[in-house]
Amino acid sequence: DSGVTQTPKHLITATGQRVTLRCSPRSGDLSVYWYQQSLDQGLQFLIQYYNGEERAKGNILERFSAQQFPDLHSELNLSSLELGDSALYFCASSVGDRANSPLHFGNGTRLTVT
């Protein structure tokens, strides 16, 4: 058990809708990262937050947004959903804000857009 909790585990929704994915990091970790995993694109880094502040941005679409709250949990909001947004969305956490320590991954949220 990595200590990272993601909810929900599965999400099925229709095109055009908006969903929110939630992540609770491992106790003591201040950084939260969001990744998208699909068969054709592999694991794509979306965004990183550290202690409430955005630290790094990757291939995150404008339709997607994220935030990290004072209690350090994070939410990833996906709006105007398209079929191509169907993927596994992972949250990971680490102690620091640099990529020089291991990332601890949750078990992901599987999003299906129909």
Place this chain on the structure above:
Amino acid sequence: SQQGEEDPQALSIQEGENATMNCSYKTSINNLQWYRQNSGRGLVHLILIRSNEREKHSGRLRVTLDTSKKSSSLLITASRAADTASYFCATPPLSGAGGTSYGKLTFGQGTILTVHP
């Protein structure tokens, strides 16, 4: 584009055999990390090797790093059916000062390892 590329894409072996996976990357790195992913689950960190290290061991895992060739290998000895998973290498970006930048770990496409009992 992916920073790390694993080779082979898929590997099928019998229990007890050794499994070797390779990773090549394109830019200078401060460290390289290996992760395992069981089907449909989150990634699990296996080992981190720093750029000034050439070899690192953890249990049945042995990782080598050759910065001159921009490559790394992961060796799993005496494999077990439970080792069946996808294995990814991941590299972080360097900051302008040569240290590790913020946490944008870039993952390769992975090697799918199947260990037959």
